Amino acid sequence: MDPQVQPEVYDLLILGSGAGAKLLAWTFAGQGQRVAVVERKYVGGACPNIACLPSKNVIHTAQIAHNVRRSEEFGVSIDNFRINMPAVRDRKRRMVQGLVDTHLALYKQSGAELIMASGRFVGPRVLEATLADGTKRLLTGKNIVIGTGTHAAIENIPGMAAAQPLTHVEALELDVVPEHLIILGAGYVGLEFAQAMRRFGSQVTVVDRNERVIHGEDEDTTEGLQSLLEDEGIKLVLNAKVKSVAGVSGQSVRVTLSQNGVERTLEGTHLLVAAGRVPNTKDIGLDLVGVELTERGYIKVNERLETSAPGVWAVGEVAGSPQFTHISEDDFRVVRDNLLGGNHVTTGRQVPFCLFTDPEFARIGMTEKEARSKGIAYRLFKVPMTHVLRARSLMETRGFLKCLVERDSDRILGFAAFGVGAGEIMACVQIAMLGRMPYTSLREAILAHPTIPEGLIALFSSAAS
Structure with missing residues (x-):
């Protein structure tokens, strides 16, 4: 940090613009405080751009396709139809753009400043924001909130990186129906995409290291979900460990795995990785300011969502909170109340779960x-x-x-x-x-x-x- 450059002073600085972060920005700016949000790419965070809402948009389109296939059940005769994936993608894009426009209007209305830049700590409660043109701004705040979220985990498996697998981000931008989609991971993301892509016409194979899908739930739930997927023609390869990957997703891929001690190979056209998340804590200067991380790399917070650095808070997935937008929104309430002098804690709160299969x-x-x-x-x-x-x-x-x-x-x-x-x-x-x-x-x-x-x-x- 250049000692000659005086940072711009804010009441509240926020790194990342996800659910909890943006609500804090709009709330405190609306109360007359000087607030800035530093966001690297997605206005409003992952949910409206590349996660919850666009995925449900595509899932709903897949539901329509499924209903059309079943039209005779409803007494409606349709001779033939086809899936137009560019149109599916464009419908999703229109929804996302509408949400982004709404977010921008709320920033303007509240008075919060949105700075599209890469941010990192360069000193205690000081951020350096690097804009797209290389320009740098130095910012300081009485309080700083980190809400940088997570990204899809890609395991260090031989051939995996070279295969250029899809994550949920790229899967939502597909303009073709994959001939045969192999999905690694039978959690929420994997199962929602499996059913949607199957309904668009893909062959789908789901691979998971556990013996059951959504393995943390009760057996009647996992049995019901497995039966649903199998009835729709989705192949499940469970209790399997991926050993290597060959080829390139979008052309031809081959996944070699070990299942119950026996090696086997799966061949497909596309590969989607949906096997966990990694916190976005790398290269943002946390070590410079004493923000400690957990063993899994998430920001260590107490029940008030305070980090180990004075005046620095964390919200949402990067803070190790359950990975749902509705929990990040509750993190907003916790930090809001505490910044206003209260003592709001995360202890004992309800966490609702919802998997949007059909x-x-x-x-x-x-x-x-x-x-x-x-x-x-x-x-x-x-x-x-x-x-x-x-x-x-x-x-x-x-x-x-x-x-x-x-x-x-x-x-x-x-x-x-x-x-x-x-x-x-x-x-x-x-x-x-x-x-x-x-x-x-x-x-x-x-x-x-x-x-x-x-x-x-x-x-x-x-x-x-």
Whole structure:
């Protein structure tokens, strides 16, 4: 840092513009503080540009394609149709541009300054922002928030880098339907892309090192998801370790793996890596200012989201928070309140999960696996989706609803849904949990007929095990 150059002074400086970061910028700028956000590439962060929202846009288009293929079931005759992937991509791009324009308007409205540049620490609470033309700006803030997010992990496997595999970023920009897509990873990203690309017409093979997809969930969930994928013609290669990769994604790729001690080879046209995330903490000067990292490379924070450096905070995935936009938004509330003199902590907060396959999987609170491991006695309410009359009217009855209720009280411990509208019905139960309502309140509620949440009456009227 050049001692002759005096940094520009701000009340709040933010590195990265993801969910938690941008909300902090707009909030404090709107209150009259001088705020600047340094963002390297994506206005608004990953969610509106390359992750949550564009992926759901493409998934919805795949749902339309799936429904067209099933048109005879609905009494609609369609002789033939084709997938126009450039049009799928352009539809997604239009949505993204609209979201970016909305973000830019909110920056202007709030008064927060958006600086498109690469930022790094060069001193305590001092950032150097390098703009695209090479110009540098020196910035200092009373408080600094780091919200640089994560990126897709690419393992150091022989031939992997040379194969130029897709990540979710490139997969959302495809203008062709892959003839045969091999996906490494059976987590949320891998499964959502697997079903979408299969519905566009790809052959799809999913490879994972674990014995089950979404292996952290209860067995009935993973069995239901595996059955769904297999029924749609997706091949699952589980309990497999990738040994090497040959070829180039988009042309021809060959994946050599070991499965149950036996070596085998998969051949495809495209390779998508969806096997974990890496925090964006490299080359941003954290070591210069005493911001400590965890063993996994995430920024070490306390329950108030303070880092080890005075006046420096971290939000979202880079802080090791659960990797969901809704959690990053809650990180915003935590830091906002603490900057205003409060004592808001992350301890004990609810983390809702939602996998946007068709049908969806959604969960809030404790799983059966967790309850058993902690020795917590529970009653289990569980019904198939055939008990939900709205699902019957849609003729979309795959899946189930289930809820764990504390054995010695009527307190809801956890809820899971695998079925149509799972995310929406989960929210109903989550609100009941936030209000500390007993499960009987949902059982006795007057819920509109026929709606998906009405299924909660059937669920809680069933016999518990």
